[in-house]
Amino acid sequence: MENKRNLCIQIISFLLAQLIGFATIILHKFLKTKKKTPPLPPGPTGYPVIGSLPEMIKNKPTFRWIHKLMQELNTEIACIRLGKIYIIPVTSPELAREFLHKQDEVFASRPDYMSGKLTSNNFLTAALSPVCDQWKKMRRILASKLLSPAMHKFLHHKRREEADHLVEYFYKCCQTNHGLVNIRFAARYYCGNVIRKLVFGKRFFGTGMEDGGPGIEEKEHIDGIFTILSHLYGFAIADFVPCLEVFDFDGYKKILSDAINSVKKYHDPEINKRVEMWQQGIRKTEEDILDVLINLKDTRNNPLLSIEEIKAQITEIMIAAVDNPSNAIEWAMAEMINQPHILDKACKELDRVVGKDRLVEESDLPKLNYVKACVKESFRLHPFAPFNVPHVSTKDTIVGEYFIPKGSHVLLSRPGLGRNPRVWKDPLRYKPERHIIDEASKVVLVDHELRMLSFSTGRRGCVGVVLGSTITTILLARLIQGFKWTAPLDGSNIDLVESxxxxxxxKPLIAHSMP
Known part of the structure; x- marks a missing residue:
């Protein structure tokens, strides 16, 4: 009996020793792994639960607070917790490439924000939807049907009509108001005219004005679009604390809802009427983007898209087409008027490539390297939006020397990248020549190295690069070829102060024009 007791004690002692040894090994590995996990990017500590939400609410506009915070921390990547969400702003092109190139698949999703959900009608569209089958379907349609090279060529005559109308409208503007022209107004409505013509086959929802300018309907339409753009991903409280959406403390939900309804007021009747025309056999030929969307079929020859999907995607196309081109041209014209030698150089390139006997056409654009450099420099120095559309991490990962938790929202800073003094010499100076490496090089408006962010790249990159580049470049080329531009007649320079x-x-750019 004593021997058995001793044997049991020995066995238990052995098992305990093995268990302690095993636990020691596991604990050692755990501590070793924990020690190796990099830290989060630098940022404010924040409060329990709510993080830095009070600072976000207090310091408006939020993007300036974020950039100021990064400057104070002397960092090109930061981490700011808003509620339960980690916001990761980035101004480093190397880290930006890590996010959108090397780990593109990890950061390919979008956030479930109130503002994105409202704008996309519960994520029915291509650009704003998280990674899912709906996103894949809509992006495939955009790339292969709506924004394909064949479709771009097919719709060329509509873009040309609007480019011709632009010159006629500016010519009439020159005859009135002592030649003073509101460039912001004209650029925005030209972009609106183009995308309305491509989508609906018509320039105006109403009759327009006698001088060829937009009427009340088009003004309301464009105002609605730019209101959506200014509030989409605009750091609404409900985007970070969804349970507070019902209270709408900052008014974002109401402002967005009203703007979306203002846009739908003009879109929906056009779409409903067109669908009915196809169903009744009244319309038989595809002439624009709306026709194409209506006639898409699945494998069983049923409509591929519902009417709600068509309406949501058209709204997204509209808001994606007007902001960057109009803003880039307003800033480019202001900078070029203040630096007449740049304007003169662009005019001489147009004279050399196109001549003075005809207007510049889209077929000329590949040869207009300097004009495109002027556009690209405006994209670099004066972006429309402070950040790209957020990218969401789908798993824990490491970028650079930092730990990026699953669910983090990555924001690439457009001014932070484009004005980074480590990357660009004299970053605040408008200098188109910086984009021309040599005479043989061709200027393209997208920068895949992410030293600037004109059109996003990667898995969630902009599929409308060709259309956006074309609209922007032909707008600038027509303006500087057809008219002589100077500052208002008081002789002062254009005030380049940023809002x-x-x-x-x-202030909107008011310039003096002469045919």
Whole structure:
């Protein structure tokens, strides 16, 4: 009996020793792994539960607070917790490439924000939807049907009509108001005219004005679009604390809802009427983007898209087409008027490539390297939006020397990248020549190295690069070829002050034009 007791004690002692040894090994590995996990990017500590939400609410506009915070921390990547969400702003092109190139698949999703959900009608569209089958379907349609090279060529005559109308409208403007022209107004409505013509086959929802300018309907339409743009991903409280959406403390939900309804007021009747025309056999030929969307079929020859999907995607196309081109041209014209030698150089390139006997056409654009450099420099120095559309991490990962938790929202800073003094010499100076490496090189408006962010790249990159580049470049080329531009007649330079609340010019550009 004693021997058995001793044997049991020995066995138990052995098992305990093995268990302690095993536990020691596991604990050692755990501590070793924990020790190796990099830290989060630098940022404010924040409060329990709510993080830095009070600072976000207090310091408006939020993007300026974020950039100021990064400057104070002397960092090109930061981590700011808003509620339960980690916001990761980035101004480093190397880290930006890590996010959108090397780990593109990890950061390919979008956030479930109130503002994105409202704008996309519960995520029915391509650009704003999280990674899912719906996103894949809509992106495939955009890339292969709506924004394909064949479709771009098919719709060329509509873009040309609007480019011709632009010159006629500016010519009439020159004859009135002592030649003073509101460039912001004209650029925005030209972009609106183009995308309305491509989508609906018509320039105006109403009759327009006698001088060829937009009527009340088009003004309301464009105002609605730009209101959506200014509030989409605009750091609404409900985007970070969804349970507070019902209270709408900052008013974002109401403002967005009203703007969306204002846009739908003009879209929905056009779409409903067109669907009915196809169903009744009244319309038989595809002439624009709306026709194409209506006639898409699945494998069983049933409509591929519901009417709600068509309406949501058309709204997204509209808001994606007007902001960057109009803003870039307003800033480019202001900078070029203040630096007449740049304007003169662009005019001489147009004279050399196109001549003076005809207007510049889209077929000329590949040869207009300097004009495209002027556009690209405006994209670099004066972006419309402070950040790209957020990218969401789908798993824990490491970028650079930092730990990026699953669910983090990555924001690439457009001014932070484009004005980074480590990357660009004299970053605040408008200098188109910086984009021309040599005479043989061709200027393209997208920068895949992410030293600037004109059109996003990667898995969630902009599929409308060709259309956006074309609209922007032909607009600038027509303006500087057809008209002589100077500052208002008081002789002063254009005031290049940036608005405090956004990245627009503080005052709309008013310039003097002469045919």
């Amino acid at each position: 405090e609340g956004d990245l627009l010019m503080a």
